[in-house]
Amino acid sequence: MAASPTDSDVWPALRVADWEPTRDTLHMWTQIVGKARLAHTPLVNHWWQVPLYVSARGLTTSAIPYRNRVFDIEFDFCDHRLTIRDSNGSARGFALEPMPVAKFYTLITGALDELGIETHITATPNEVVTAIPFAEDTAHASYDAHAANLFWRQLIQVDRGIHEFRSRFLGKVSPVHFFWGSFDMACTRFSGRTAPKHPGGAPHCGDWVMVEGYSHELSSCGWWPGGGEEGAFYSYAYPEPDGFADYPVAPDQAFYSTEHRQFLLPYEAVRTADAPDATLQRFLQTAYEAAADNADWDRAALECDPRRWRSSR
Structure with missing residues (x-):
């Protein structure tokens, strides 16, 4: 075996x-x-x-x-x-x-x-x-097969962890998906309220793209293979509510980036943790709470227990 x-x-x-x-x-x-x-x-x-x-x-x-x-x-x-x-x-x-x-x-x-x-x-x-x-484009021409396979194996774990987090939300929530524009995994929860018009500003991307993407109040999380030695998990809110940046997000290695206006957690902090899956869930949950609590989301109506029918099976 x-x-x-x-x-x-x-x-x-x-x-x-x-x-x-x-x-x-x-x-x-x-x-x-x-x-x-x-x-x-x-x-x-x-x-x-x-x-x-x-x-x-x-x-x-x-x-x-x-x-x-x-x-x-x-x-x-x-x-x-x-x-x-x-x-x-x-x-x-x-x-x-x-x-x-x-x-x-x-x-x-x-x-x-x-x-x-x-x-x-x-x-x-x-x-x-x-x-x-x-x-x-002849400038980008590299393909390290071993690295590509490791990257995919990272994505498997990220996808698995974010799907677990996604299952606890009853309201409007995106799939867990890989955006090729920003080259990151993402999943977004919505409060149900509209948001102020997004100002745009992404390079070589029409502002109308961001207006559509951020038309409603949200809390988004994901993982990007950059922003740190081994990449970083992230979580942000749009619009960002007062008090968001000061919310106590776990684990201790998580921090609020004023440059990116989001909470970040180094990938290696999850990888080397005694319980990687639980560590990731703590980050995703507490960073979501930073958005939902400070923006007064109706959490009782939006959240659920994904195991609610387990005893009936």
């Missing part, structure tokens, strides 16, 4: 500095794939139709409608392939290996054409300071 994995295996270590070139290349590749999904999917509030999702092999678009069929695109970080499949049983793909963004863009657009999936995207990246058109 195989031994049970240890926490150090389950929550893998990956220093940002050790894979940053691969991370930045993957960021551009996921933007191309995400924009293909955006091109074919009807708007769902707050752009919930555009992210990617953690899969048993990597990251997937899930099913995308196209005329009278559907297709999906998956980054397989086990066999290191990009695969496009459609509901007619056809598939195309290519190896994930070191290559410039320009070549990746050519390969994926060619594969979509071969499948008869006519796709038009705005072929420049969003939410990055330097937005090189995809067809011209």
